[in-house]
Amino acid sequence: MQLFHTIQDIRQYVADKRAAGRRIGFVPTMGYLHAGHLSLVERGKREADIVIMSIFVNPLQFGPNEDLDQYPRDLERDLQLAETVGVDAVFAPSVREMYPHQQLTFINTELLTDNLCGASRPGHFRGVTTVVGKLFNIVQPDKAFFGQKDAQQVRVIQQMVADLNMPVAVIGCPIVREADGLAMSSRNVYLSPEERRQALILNQSLTEAQKLFEQGERSADVLTDYVSRRIQLAPFAKIDYVKLVDLQTLSDIREISGESLLAVAVRFGGTRLIDNIVLQP
Numbered sequence: 001m002q003l004f005h006t007i008q009d010i011r012q013y014v015a016d017k018r019a020a021g022r023r024i025g026f027v028p029t030m031g032y033l034h035a036g037h038l039s040l041v042e043r044g045k046r047e048a049d050i051v052i053m054s055i056f057v058n059p060l061q062f063g064p065n066e067d068l069d070q071y072p073r074d075l076e077r078d079l080q081l082a083e084t085v086g087v088d089a090v091f092a093p094s095v096r097e098m099y100p101h102q103q104l105t106f107i108n109t110e111l112l113t114d115n116l117c118g119a120s121r122p123g124h125f126r127g128v129t130t131v132v133g134k135l136f137n138i139v140q141p142d143k144a145f146f147g148q149k150d151a152q153q154v155r156v157i158q159q160m161v162a163d164l165n166m167p168v169a170v171i172g173c174p175i176v177r178e179a180d181g182l183a184m185s186s187r188n189v190y191l192s193p194e195e196r197r198q199a200l201i202l203n204q205s206l207t208e209a210q211k212l213f214e215q216g217e218r219s220a221d222v223l224t225d226y227v228s229r230r231i232q233l234a235p236f237a238k239i240d241y242v243k244l245v246d247l248q249t250l251s252d253i254r255e256i257s258g259e260s261l262l263a264v265a266v267r268f269g270g271t272r273l274i275d276n277i278v279l280q281p
């Protein structure tokens, strides 16, 4: 596995692979890898010849009061894990390498970023789309792999790629969970044992809502009220949102008639967790 820190070096690596006719798969991450990230690599290995992973904690997507400084980082450990699943090259640039001077150009995807995490985290998706756009220009992948855990992110990036005619296929991959159902996240390490125990309510309540849906419930109010009430039973949980939205537009719906996303964001102490489930009539 090769490690690159500069744009020039990764560009050269990609140019050589492309000249040899290799299809490039790309997995962008912020590091502190877990099995969720590794599942994206495994999918990439099946669908491309070369898998490049980026590890970059992108300051642009963190708000002023968010956890940029506390975000967990361990490049050595990440490199070992990346190697075990067959990553071919890691691109781990510094902030200076990615933002050598004040960035004045941004990618902004409208409407899709107004709801859900976009509403709670102003500027977050502008930071995500801008850095992913930069990374796509640097790595020039044929396919890029993103986790459905960040369902809004997948949708926004698919829209960006379509709107800006970027020559990359964006592939959404299933959420990987711990054995007890908690969606894997680099932020789970912040949870105290008690917070972690209570956080199981996210997946549990979503799964129960799915059962109600399968039994015929179609009302957004009924389903979101159910999930909210279940989560509120966890004493440490502070709900940011519980929403049922159309999977394409990400805007609120009243009744489920097409593919829909039931999504939650909940704080446990200083840790904000998200989870979701797709409901398909």
Ligand code: AMP
Pocket (backbone or CB within 6 Å): 028, 029, 030, 031, 035, 036, 037, 039, 040, 145, 146, 147, 148, 149, 150, 173, 174, 175, 176, 177, 183, 184, 185, 186
């Ligand atoms: P992050 O490092 O949190 O920015 O995540 C990098 C990529 O891994 C994103 O596409 C995430 O959606 C994806 N990812 C994070 N957690 C999971 C998970 N539990 N299952 C599947 N994909 C995930």
